[in-house]
Amino acid sequence: MRWNKTLAVGAALVLSTACGGVDDQEAVESLPDFAGTSLEINAEAPAQDGAALIAQDLRETEAALDGEGAAMLEGARMQVKALNDALRQALVPVADLVKKSADAKPGDVLVYGPQDRANATFKLTVRKGVAKRYQWKLEARPLGSTDDTAYKLVAAGALKRDGEAHRGRGTLAISLDNLKAVAPSFTGQGRLMMSFAHHGQGSKSLAYRLANFTPNPTAHEAVTGAFVGHKLQPSGITRARVLGAYNLPHTATAAKEKVLTSVRHIPQLGGRADLRAWGGDIPANTFYVGSACWDVQEKEVFRVLFQCTDGSRLESCTEVAGSRVGAVQDCRGPELRGDVTPPVGTGDDASPEPGNPGAPDEAPTDVTAEF
Template structure:
C-alpha cells in the first residue's frame, strides 16, 4: 500500500507524539503573545496605551502630560506604556526566532537560533513539560560573541494551553538588567515578573511585579511595585491598577508624587480613575485622593482632588482649591459616578480589580527559567 504525503506526515506526527517528541507548531503556539500579556486601558485607542508594536517616545509623551486633558488617566497610561514597551522587547525576538527551523535536543526541547538582532544574539529554547505545559527561555549574548558561556537569561515563562493558540494560564519574566549586560546600548533596567490567565480568546486577567523597572531611566522613572488588570471579551470593558510617579494637577510645584491609580473604561462610553497619592509636594502623614472621569473621546468631564490626613476616613479630607472640574453627575454612565473611592494599599498587592473574569496564578518572585 502506498501512503500519500498527507497521510505520511500525519503518521509521523502521531509516532513523534507517541515517542515523546515535540511538535514544532504546538510548541510555537504555546508561547505567549502581546495581545494576551499586555495591559490595556482603552481598547479603542491601543496605540495610546502602547499596545501597538511600535516604538513610543516616552519623553515627548511625558512632557505633554502636565495639565493637559484627563491628567489622572494620562499619568496611569504612562506606566502602561512603559510596561507594554518592555513586553515588546521580549516578545518580538520570540516571534522572529520561531520563523527559523528548530534543532531538537534531548529532554523534549526545541532550540531556535542563535540569531543576531540589532543589539545582541538571541537563542530560544522551548520544552514540553507535564500535562501539555510548555516552558520556554530566551537567552542573549553580545553580538559577535561565539562563547556559549556569555549567554544570559533575558526572558522566560510557561503556558498551559486551554486549546486556543497562545491562550491558557501561564507566567512570563523579563530581566532588562541582563539584556543591558550583553547589549550596553540598551537603555532599560530592572525586572518584570507576571502571571496571566485567559478566558476564551479575548478575556484576560493579568498581574505584574516590577522591580526597579524602567524601559529608559532618562525618560521614565524606575518603578518598584505591582500592577494588575483585566479585560472582558464580551463588552471590551477594562480595569487596571498601576503605580507610578507623576505630577498631580493642583499640587504646589512640578515635583512628582507617587500615585496609585485604579482605572476603568467602557468602550464607546468613557471611563473613570480613582487615585491615592503621597510624596512629592504632599506633606508627611498626609495623602491626596481623587477621581476623574471622561467621555468616549477621553475628554475630561469631572475631576476632584482631596487632601486627607487619613484617606480611609472622608471626614479628614478637604478639597484642594482649584482642583474641581464639573460634577460627578457628568460622568457618562451610572457605574462611573459616585464618591471618590481611592485604591487601598501602597501599590505592592496583586489582588485583582473588581469585575475580573478570574485570578491568574501566583506571580513569580524572580527571573528564573524552569529548565
C-alpha cells in the same frame, strides 16, 4: 488562532511537522503573545496603550500632564505603555526566532537560533513539560560573541494551553538588567514578572510584579510594585491598577508624586480613574485622593482632588483648591459615577480588580527558567 501579525506572521508555517518527540507547531502555539499578556486601558485606542516607547514619547506624555486633559488617565497610561514596551522586548525576538526551523535536543527540547538582532544574539529554548505545559527561555549574548557561556537569561515563562493557540494559564518574566549587560546601548533596567489567565473569547486577567523597572531611567522613574488588570470580552470593558511617579496638577512644583491609580474604561461610554498619591509636594503624613472621568473621546468631564491626613476618614479630607472640574453627574453613565474610591495601600498588592473574569496564578518573584 494566529499570533499578532506584527509579532509572528507565518511563524508556524515554516516549521517542520515534528522534531523528535515535540510537535513544532504545538510548541510555537504554546508560547505567549502580546495580545494575551499586554495590559490595556482603552481597547478602542490600542496605539495609545500598546505603542512601543521611545524616550521622547515619555517626555511628551509627562509634559502633557498640565491639568488640561484627562491627566489621571494619561498618568496611568504612561505606566501601561512602559510595561507593554518591555513585553515587546521579549516577545519580538521570540516571534522572529520561531520563524526558523528548530534543532531537536534530548528531553523533548527544541532550540531556535542563535540569531543576530540589532543589539544582541538571541537563542530560544522550548521544552514540553508534564500535561503539555510548555516551558521556554530566551537567552542573549553580545553581538559577535561565539562563547556559549556568554549567554544571559533575558526572559522565561511557561504556558498550559486551554485549546486555543497562545491561550491558557501561564507566567512570563523579563530581565532588562541582563539584556543591558549583553547590549549596553539598551536603555532599560530592572525586572518584570507576570502571570496571566485567559478565559475564552479574548477575556484575560493579568498580574505583574515590577522591580526597579523602567524602559529608560532618564525619562521614566523606576517603579517597584504591582500592576494588575483585566479585559472582558465581548464587551471590551477593561480595568487596571498601576503605580508610577508623575507630577499631579495643582501641586506646588514640578516634583513627582507617587500615584497609585485604579482605572476602568467602558467602550462607547468613557472611563474613570480613582487615585491615591503621596510624596513629591504632598506634605509628610498626608496624602491625596481623587477621581476623574472622561467621555468616549477621552475628554475629561469631571475631576477632583482631596488632601487627607494619615489615619483620617475620607469624609474629613479637604478639597484641593482649583482641582475641581465639572461634576460627578457629568460622567457618562452610572457605572462611572459615585464617590471617590481610591485604591488602598502603596502599590504592592497584586490582587485583581473587581469584575475580573478569574484571577491568574501568583506572579513569579524573580526571572528564572524552569529547566
